[in-house]
Amino acid sequence: MGLYERDYTQERWDYSGPRLGGVSKTLLLICVNVAVFIPVFVFPETVGELVVNLFALDSRDLKQGHVWQLVTYAFLHRDFWHLLFNMIGLYFFGSMVEERYGSRRFLCFYLLAGVAGG
Secondary structure, eight states, X not given: OOGGGSGGGSOOOOOSOOOBTTBOHHHXXXXXXXXXXXXXXXXXXXXXXXXXXXXXXXXXXXXXXXTTHHHHGGGOOSSHHHHHHHHHHIIIIIXXXXXXXXXXXXXHHHHHHHHHHO
């Protein structure tokens, strides 16, 4: 078998549909994470407290029916370094996973991994 006949060198087609505005889901997730972080970081006393109280994962809130926190907590970061290193990892590893499995399946995997982590 020649080098160019191997499975991993073949061109892959993404059957998950068109990308949102030509942007990959990986870059979209990075933008969402940064967009959530900026107001929380800039206004920690007002916006930060409100966002953390509503969207951070807390078992007491889950018992009261705040099930959205299983998804939303994955978009919150404690400080700049936490955000930076998570987004670097998401960019490098997420791009590879998205390319391999497609945008839609990658987004489902990302969200389910967040729920499983919670």
